[in-house]
Amino acid sequence: MTYSAIFSHASRLREAGNRFILAELEKAGLGGIAPSHGDVLVQLLACESCNMSDLARRVHRTKSTVTTLVEKLERNGYAQRMPDPADSRGVLVRLTDKGKALEPTFTAISEGLHRLITDRLSAEEAALLDRLLEKCVNG
Incomplete structure (x- = not known):
């Protein structure tokens, strides 16, 4: 038995989420x-400020990828970086007021993404899918 469609289905689900x-x-x-x-x-909405290394770990991305993402958010006025007073080599990132104002929109988007799943699956099926995907990703 092959499971070649799993990656196709996961990719299509991600595409649907991104379109939404x-x-x-x-x-x-x-x-x-x-x-x-x-x-x-x-992650930044959930904390006052975050060390770039911790942020990368929390979002499961490389530090260089997170740096690129944060730079773009900073250019658009949503985030700002500052030296980490606890680590002379470290950088903290936090949201600006403009970035904090995104919270209601992001809450609505999260609820919409949730509905993309719950409109198609029962609560038990969604919970099972969540556990199985986590197992596939994290081992």
């Missing part, structure tokens, strides 16, 4: 934000 996110961002008039910024923004 982009449409909602456009409706909200938010430029300069891409689906790839979502995990970073969600």
